[in-house]
Amino acid sequence: MKKLLYLVHRLPFPPNKGDKISSNNMLNYFSQHWRVHLGTFVDDPEDLQYVDRVMEKCEDGCIVELPRWKRLTGSVLGLIRGRALSLSYYDNVELQQWVRASIKQECPDAVLIFSGVMGRFVKGLLPAHVPVVFDAEDVDSEKWRSYAQAKHWPLSWLYQREAEKLLAYEREMAASTHVSIFVSREEAALFKQLAPESADKVQYRTQGVDSAYFDPEHYFENPYQPGQKVLVFTGAMDYRPNIEAVKWFCEHVLQAVLAKEPNFLFCIVGMKPTDEVMQLNKLAGVRVTGGVPDVRPYLHHALAACLPLQLARGIQNKALEAMSMALPILATQDAMLGIIDYPETLSIVANDANAMISAASELLAQPRQMNTAGRACVLEHYNWDTNLRRMEKYLINTKDAQ
Incomplete structure (x- = not known):
């Protein structure tokens, strides 16, 4: 089986919020077809109980706990250094050292980056023939731009700054990776407008849902009061x-x-x-x-x-x-x-x-x-396996496949 270096900004379990639903399903799918080397963070102490469960699906991994106080210190450092605040939050020497060692020792066949903040960990470390897929989910910078429009100064200034810094980073990520994948046709089209220099490397997938789990045929007790x-x-x-x-x-x-x-x-x-x-x-x-x-x-x-x-x-x-x-x-x-x-x-x-x-x-x-x-x-x-099978083709070096 081929080796996949999978970098994700938050432990991909439990699937209890949007990004973790995606990253968890990706781990489930790719662990069946690839030997997964996982680099990730735990940003919620409650998730520490799931580390062993996640690692059962992986060949190897580095899971780093991020303390809550780093949200503040990371933001301060981001302002001082002129970077996006969210990027500074994820600065981490331990994970960087593990990624370097993993690339040197394991020679991964492909790299999947889930969330742009993880891209800096592989920058300049990989041979040109190794496919690097940047799964951006959505255009995060536009979310901050919308926040800025809805707030008054000084938050409007801070959010607008974050939007501009993040967009510059997103464009850098798209230019330096083999393909950038967004969660819908609309998000991909938006990013092509914002990053025209990388438009030919922008693709989209769609989201999935566990239809066997979310099935109305199951029996559920009513959690509401009678008549509500x-x-x-x-x-x-x-x-x-x-x-x-x-x-x-x-x-x-x-x-x-x-x-x-x-x-x-x-x-x-x-x-x-x-x-x-x-x-x-x-x-x-x-x-x-x-x-x-x-x-x-x-x-x-x-x-x-x-x-x-x-x-x-x-x-x-x-x-x-x-x-x-x-x-x-x-x-x-x-x-x-x-x-x-x-x-x-x-x-x-x-x-x-x-x-x-x-x-x-x-x-x-x-x-x-x-x-x-x-x-x-x-x-x-909206079937996960079908969607991820399409996505997987971007992780395969076609020259090697031949």
Whole structure:
């Protein structure tokens, strides 16, 4: 079996947030076909319990714990050195030394970089014939540019600076690797505009979902109170776009919907809710669960998934999981970016408060509908193995294959 050096910015387990769902599925797939040498970080102490489980799939690895305090020191150093703040956070001598030794001793047949911040660890160390694939997921710099537009000074200045520094780094990464892969056609097209010098090396894949796990045919006990009519939001609740989404809904939509339907519940399901998210729990018609062992009961017994994202990059796992559960979706346009139009899918797009109030009220006024077309769409287009098989071809040196 060929050797793959896999560098990922966060331990690829458990698959409980967007990037870890992708990186975990990549590890699962490639460990079946390659001898994986994994370099990664643990940025959450709770994930230390999963290190052995991850390493069972790998030939070798270096897993470094990042202390929380480095977020501050890394940011300060980034400002001093004129670099993107997020890049400085991941500076690490131990991982750099391991990568150097691994390349020298193991001579990997290919390198997969998941998240651009990991690219600096292989820069200038590999022979030209070794394929290096940069899986960027989305255009991260554009997320910071959107943050800047939504904030006042000094945050607007800081976020705009981060956007510019990250874009310069993303362009450098794309130019120095064999191919850059984005999570959707739309993200790839955007990056081609931002980095025209590398446009011929930009590709896209799509996201996947475990349709056997997210299957409406399973039995789930109802986690809601009798008579409650529920719209559910799922996601990591320490992630700024998710925080802004639920806050926007509670500020602009909640009361109007409650006035029409007193049994309405907006249920926010996701780990690590911040203080501002927990404050929403005090509102009538809102429930914040925090982390739960299984999100599927909350999807199964809701009337629809409500995804009022005001800022989104790439394909939303929460949308695919809801579709796989045959759950109707009420969402802003941004939340559905990258997901193909599929005939008869029950996906309602509402981009302003009035449209969302109207659509939510209509959903709550009728029994739960089965979004069978949504599940069919997932089964047909969002299968992990199929998507990663396409991606794998970029890791194979065609001259060696011949």
